Amino acid sequence: RTLRIGLIPGDGIGREVIPAGRRLLESLPSSLGLKFSFVDLDAGFDTFKRTGTALPDQTVEVLKKECDGALFGAVSSPSTKVAGYSSPIVALRKRLDLYANVRPVKTTAGGSATGSPIDLVIVRENTEDLYVKEEKTTEGPNGKVAEAIKRISERASFRIATMAGEIALRRQKIREVSPGTSHISKPMVTITHKSNVLSQTDGLFRETARQALANPKYSSVEVEEQIVDSMVYKLFRQPGYYDVVVAPNLYGDILSDGAAALVGSLGLVPSANVGDGFAIGEPCHGSAPDIEGKGIANPIATLRSVALMLEFLGEEPAAAKIYAAVDGNLDEGKLLSPDLGGNATTQEVLDDVLKRL
Amino acid sequence: RTLRIGLIPGDGIGREVIPAGRRLLESLPSSLGLKFSFVDLDAGFDTFKRTGTALPDQTVEVLKKECDGALFGAVSSPSTKVAGYSSPIVALRKRLDLYANVRPVKTTAGGSATGSPIDLVIVRENTEDLYVKEEKTTEGPNGKVAEAIKRISERASFRIATMAGEIALRRQKIREVSPGTSHISKPMVTITHKSNVLSQTDGLFRETARQALANPKYSSVEVEEQIVDSMVYKLFRQPGYYDVVVAPNLYGDILSDGAAALVGSLGLVPSANVGDGFAIGEPCHGSAPDIEGKGIANPIATLRSVALMLEFLGEEPAAAKIYAAVDGNLDEGKLLSPDLGGNATTQEVLDDVLKRL
Ligand SMILES: CC(C)[C@H](C(=O)O)[C@@H](O)C(=O)O
Ligand SMILES: CC(C)[C@H](C(=O)O)[C@@H](O)C(=O)O
Numbered sequence: 001r002t003l004r005i006g007l008i009p010g011d012g013i014g015r016e017v018i019p020a021g022r023r024l025l026e027s028l029p030s031s032l033g034l035k036f037s038f039v040d041l042d043a044g045f046d047t048f049k050r051t052g053t054a055l056p057d058q059t060v061e062v063l064k065k066e067c068d069g070a071l072f073g074a075v076s077s078p079s080t081k082v083a084g085y086s087s088p089i090v091a092l093r094k095r096l097d098l099y100a101n102v103r104p105v106k107t108t109a110g111g112s113a114t115g116s117p118i119d120l121v122i123v124r125e126n127t128e129d130l131y132v133k134e135e136k137t138t139e140g141p142n143g144k145v146a147e148a149i150k151r152i153s154e155r156a157s158f159r160i161a162t163m164a165g166e167i168a169l170r171r172q173k174i175r176e177v178s179p180g181t182s183h184i185s186k187p188m189v190t191i192t193h194k195s196n197v198l199s200q201t202d203g204l205f206r207e208t209a210r211q212a213l214a215n216p217k218y219s220s221v222e223v224e225e226q227i228v229d230s231m232v233y234k235l236f237r238q239p240g241y242y243d244v245v246v247a248p249n250l251y252g253d254i255l256s257d258g259a260a261a262l263v264g265s266l267g268l269v270p271s272a273n274v275g276d277g278f279a280i281g282e283p284c285h286g287s288a289p290d291i292e293g294k295g296i297a298n299p300i301a302t303l304r305s306v307a308l309m310l311e312f313l314g315e316e317p318a319a320a321k322i323y324a325a326v327d328g329n330l331d332e333g334k335l336l337s338p339d340l341g342g343n344a345t346t347q348e349v350l351d352d353v354l355k356r357l
Numbered sequence: 358r359t360l361r362i363g364l365i366p367g368d369g370i371g372r373e374v375i376p377a378g379r380r381l382l383e384s385l386p387s388s389l390g391l392k393f394s395f396v397d398l399d400a401g402f403d404t405f406k407r408t409g410t411a412l413p414d415q416t417v418e419v420l421k422k423e424c425d426g427a428l429f430g431a432v433s434s435p436s437t438k439v440a441g442y443s444s445p446i447v448a449l450r451k452r453l454d455l456y457a458n459v460r461p462v463k464t465t466a467g468g469s470a471t472g473s474p475i476d477l478v479i480v481r482e483n484t485e486d487l488y489v490k491e492e493k494t495t496e497g498p499n500g501k502v503a504e505a506i507k508r509i510s511e512r513a514s515f516r517i518a519t520m521a522g523e524i525a526l527r528r529q530k531i532r533e534v535s536p537g538t539s540h541i542s543k544p545m546v547t548i549t550h551k552s553n554v555l556s557q558t559d560g561l562f563r564e565t566a567r568q569a570l571a572n573p574k575y576s577s578v579e580v581e582e583q584i585v586d587s588m589v590y591k592l593f594r595q596p597g598y599y600d601v602v603v604a605p606n607l608y609g610d611i612l613s614d615g616a617a618a619l620v621g622s623l624g625l626v627p628s629a630n631v632g633d634g635f636a637i638g639e640p641c642h643g644s645a646p647d648i649e650g651k652g653i654a655n656p657i658a659t660l661r662s663v664a665l666m667l668e669f670l671g672e673e674p675a676a677a678k679i680y681a682a683v684d685g686n687l688d689e690g691k692l693l694s695p696d697l698g699g700n701a702t703t704q705e706v707l708d709d710v711l712k713r714l
Contacts, residue, residue, distance in 0.1 A: 204501055
């Protein structure tokens with residue numbers, strides 16, 4: 001099977017980690033029976049400055065017509081308001097209907113910032129909530145008043161909760177074939193919301209998620225719920241408690257940064273933007289202007305995002321190989337990038353992972 | 358001066374900690390020249406079940422007409438949707454225009470869950486954002502679609518940022534008169550927002566806050582900003598970095614639970630809902646049905662909320678006495694409630710604090 005992969009480095013360290021992701025794909029053992037072809041695509045703030053748009057139509061078209069999946073690096077946000085600029089990754093998620101943002105956060109033997117083992121995945125709705133970006137501003141007697149729409153639909157809530165249920169089952173299956181790789185003992189989905197304040201929107205999310213997960217298919221999955229503020233509290237205090245967390249877009253955004261902090265670095269946390277038959281791997285970190293161009297960005301989040309993309313494209317054996325190689329690097333702990341307290345370069349970390357494939 | 362204080366225990370452990378707050382006020386040394394009278398007021402889920410409303414008009418009227426301040430305990434949220442029920446504290450904040458929710462989070466010598474000293478205060482806008490609770494649901498071709506309004510006004514953003522600036526200056530003054538009580542060396546306000554997605558609403562918050570803080574009065578205050586997701590990340594990783602954090606309502610809600618987790622227990626974290634000339638002290642924790650009626654709720658959050666209320670009613674010396682007594686209890690660490698790993702009862706912790714006044 002040959003997979004065509006769009007490469008969208010974006011800005012800053014996106015340009016350093018996406019090439020590492022490509023090298024990883026090119027280096028996969030041929031026994032897996034996978035070939036890759038690549039196409040370089042533009043998006044980001046630099047693209048905006050050059051062309052007036054942060055997400056050229058061309059990029060979307062090529063992804064739709066030619067590609068099986070893609071890797072997205074990071075984009076810088078302008079530090080002051082720039083007329084006409086709008087985040088390309090948010091647009092891409094919507095235009096390709098990549099309705100799930102899947103963010104696994106896992107400690108390896110090396111441990112976590114809190115000391116306790118963590119093995120959770122945040123399944124974030126990726127197309128609606130406040131991210132519909134429908135805003136308006138009016139001028140009133142007391143100055144400006146701006147309003148934004150938070151939209152929650154039954155359809156999007158149902159499909160994201162179903163995805164969470166599927167992921168819970170899949171994780172359980174993986175734990176069964178490789179015992180000892182996780183402290184989690186049974187599948188659980190935690191529904192996150194704030195329906196004590198937002199009874200209609202978050203209420204709809206909560207009820208629809210409960211309905212989706214009431215499907216007998218998921219009868220082995222424990223379903224519970226948590227108000228988003230308490231959830232952040234408990235996530236800090238007892239991160240090992242969670243298995244799969246499903247959340248509306250914005251809470252998912254916030255929770256995944258919180259979870260990333262618990263494992264020591266955003267540089268470790270991958271994500272996949274997943275739609276029907278398409279996936280974009282994307283490290284959770286940003287464009288990191290402070291270390292841009294120094295060759296010291298941690299490539300792990302991207303390498304894991306490559307695996308996650310492959311997983312959602314049905315290539316689980318390839319994904320498993322990558323996860324194992326990355327875990328090998330981290331567990332040995334000899335070649336770590338500066339964010340993890342080491343002094344290895346992006347290239348050295350990559351080479352170490354490739355050698356373990 | 359005699360202050361009349363409304364007592365609104367609410368549900369669950371609210372009924373155990375608010376009496377402790379009253380005892381504290383009654384026990385303040387007479388040298389402070391303060392007298393108190395009290396009025397018991399209803400609100401909460403039990404009130405709702407009894408009367409059909411969670412916040413009787415009577416409660417609001419008495420607060421408005423008779424009281425100088427109040428103490429609010431906690432309310433339970435129904436675990437499934439209950440028609441007509443709506444959170445009384447959210448309504449109270451709006452009806453009394455208590456526009457600021459001030460939540461100091463501070464470690465004592467006893468230390469924090471992360472080991473590093475923390476001395477920050479979250480200044481949360483308390484009247485708008487998604488808490489305007491303007492929601493509607495429509496039935497579309499793909500099922501229900503619910504929408505909520507997130508409203509951000511220039512007026513509310515300006516006054517909350519001004520409050521943050523004032524608090525930053527006041528904290529600096531306190532550090533000057535009592536050196537060695539904080540690791541913070543200079544005043545700073547961090548503006549939290551998500552204007553990379555919500556350019557109009559959060560953009561307005563950000564710009565208005567910057568304007569308010571550009572007042573020469575605050576020239577000694579460093580002003581910086583952080584996107585809410587990165588903020589949660591950094592709050593976990595480097596909590597000692599923050600001094601004053603100003604945030605729209607919902608982010609403030611989430612961030613304060615995160616910060617509370619860092620100091621070890623929600624049972625330690627107070628808040629004050631502050632308007633012009635009125636303040637309601639409110640522990641950050643909830644009604645805790647799991648420990649209700651056992652007499653082991655941690656009263657510290659309430660005792661500190663009493664102090665915070667007094668601070669905003671202009672009674673700083675009384676507040677300082679309470680803070681010192683509470684810190685004394687925590688630093689000695691002999692009489693701690695179970696949430697802090699001890700086995701003292703609510704009463705024992707209270708008595709220990711009173712004895713230190
Ligand atoms: C850059 C930003 C628009 C984006 C988001 O909010 O989704 C980022 O924080 C993320 O989590 O991918
Ligand atoms: C109970 C709930 C409505 C409330 C809020 O969201 O403000 C609580 O979480 C708080 O922080 O005081």
